Amino acid sequence: MVAHLREALRRNLCTAGLSLSEAFSAQRYNSDPLCTRFSPLPTFPNRKSTAAFIIFSTKAMWEPFKNYLAEDPVNRLEGTANPIDDYARTKIADALREALPADVAYEIRYPYEEGERFVYFQRMAHLAGLAYFDPNWQFLCVHPVHGPWLAFRAVVLVDLDGPDPTVSVEEVKNPCGGVVDHARALYEQLQEEAASDPHDLATAYHKRWRMLVQIRDELASFLGERAVRERYSDTQVTYHYLKDRQILRDALNRR
Template identity: 25%
Template sequence: MAPLCKPEQKEVFLASLQASLGRLGFDIVHPFAAQSYNETEVGKTNPLPEFSQRSTLSIYIANTKTFWEVFLRQYDSTKLTAVEAKDPIDHYCEHHIPKVTVQALQDAGLLVIDQNMTKTSTPFTVAFSHYKPSVPAPGSCPEGSPDTGFVPPPEKVLRFQQVAHFSGLAFFNPVSYLSMHPTYGPWTGLRALIVVDLEYDPSQDNAQLFASEASRCGTTTLDSTALPSNPAFALLRQQPDGEALVKDRERIIQEKWDALLARGYENRDWREWIDFRKTTAIDRPDWQAWQYSEQQILYHYTKCADRLQGWADELRERERT
C-alpha cells in the first residue's frame, strides 16, 4: 500500500529530484500529465501507467550541451564493465536516474520503512529513450532499491519523440525526424521518463520544477499541450511570404533527408549528418549558442566510447590550470 501524499511531501519530492538531476547534468526537467500522451493514437497502443490518477505526474528528463562536461568530470573507464563501456552515457542514465528518484521519494517520506522493516512506497516507473522497455527488467526494481514501488514501464518500445511532442516539450518534425525545442532547437538529448503515482497539478508542480533557469526557459507549456507548430520556422512565418518560405524550407530539408537515407549511415559520414541537423535550424540563429561541442557531436553520431577517457583527462587538466 502506497503512503498518502501531502502537498508538502510532493514539494519535497520534486525539489529533491530536480536538484539531484541538475547536479547530474540533466538540466531540462519537464512535468506533464501521462494522459496527454496516452490519449493520442500513438499513446493508446502503448500507454504510460496512470496509477488510477485522473492526471498522473510524469517528468521528462533531457539535457542541453551543458551535460557534456558534467559527465566527463566524473568519467572513469576503469570503473565500467565491458557492457557498460559500450555506451557509458546510457549506463550513466540507467545508474543514476532511478537512484535519485528513489532518494527523492525517501526524502519526501513517500518511501518509508516501519519498525518491522516493512517498506511501503509510492508506485513509480522509469523508462529510458535508448531501451525497448527500460532498465530494470520488468518485474524487478531499480539498482540499490529493493522492495520499492517500482512498476515496469510499457513492454513495447516507447516512442520518446512522440512523448516529447504531446507533452509540450519539443516539436517532432516528421520531415527531419528531429525534435525541435523552442529554446534549444535540435540540441537536446532526450533521456528518460519518470511516472509517479501522484496527481499532476500544473499550477503547483510547474512552479516547483521551473525553479531553474533551464527548465523555466526550456518549457513553453504548463498544461501538457503539444506545440502548435515547428519553432524552427517561427521567424520565417513572420515575414510577408512566411508560409511559402516555410514550404520551401521543408522541401529543401526533405530532399537532404532523402539523400542521406538513400546512402545509409556510416560513422565516417557524421559531418554530413551534422550539417543536415544544422540545416533544420538555419532560420533560428538564436539556437546556435546551444549547439553541441565538436566532442559531443562526434560522440553523438559515432559512439566513440574509446575517446571518452582522453577527453575527460583533458578537461580535468584544463580545469586544474
C-alpha cells in the same frame, strides 16, 4: 505535491547536467492517435491522470559526464557497453532516490528500450509541451531555448495526480520559422542517398552522420547568436553520432 516533487527532482538532476520537463499526463500520451499503436505508458490505479516527467540532456551534461568517467575509467568507460546511457541511468536513479518519498511508487522508461517498453519519445515531448516535433518528416525535436541540441534520457511516471488529460492543451508552436524548408530539403536528400545505399538504413545513416549534424545546425539557426552557445562541442557532437570510445579516452587525456 507534484510541484514540490518536480522542484526537488530538478535540483538533483541539475548537478548531473540533466534537465526536466514540466509535469504532463501519461494518459494524454496513451490516448494520442499517433501513440496508440505502441504499448501505453504505465499508469497507477485510482488516478484519472498519472504524473509524468521527461528527463533530457543538453550540452550541460558533457562536463559532469566526463568528471564521472574520470573517477573510475576502468568500470565507467572501459567496462560498459554504453557509458553515457549508464551515466544517465545512474544519475537519474540517484536523483529519484533523493527526491521521491519512500512511499511514492514510480515507473521509468528509457529511449533505447524496445518491444512493450518502447516509448515514442519525440511525440511524447511534443504532447508534453517540451519541444516541437513534426511527425511528417522530422526525426528531431526542437526546443525553444536549446533548439535541436537535446537528447531524451528517460520518462518517469509517478504515483501522483498529473494534469487533467481531458483539458485541451495548446499545441507546441514550431520555433524554427523559415529555416525548416532548408533543413527539410537536406533531410530529403539524406533519405534519397540512404535509400540507394547498399547497406541497411542504420548503416547508411551512420555513414552520413555529418549530414545529420548539418540538418541539426540548420534547424538551430532560428536561435541566432544563441545557436553557438546551445550547440554541443565538436567532441560531444562526434561522440553523439559515432559512439567511439576512443573519443572519450582522448577527452579524458586532455583534462
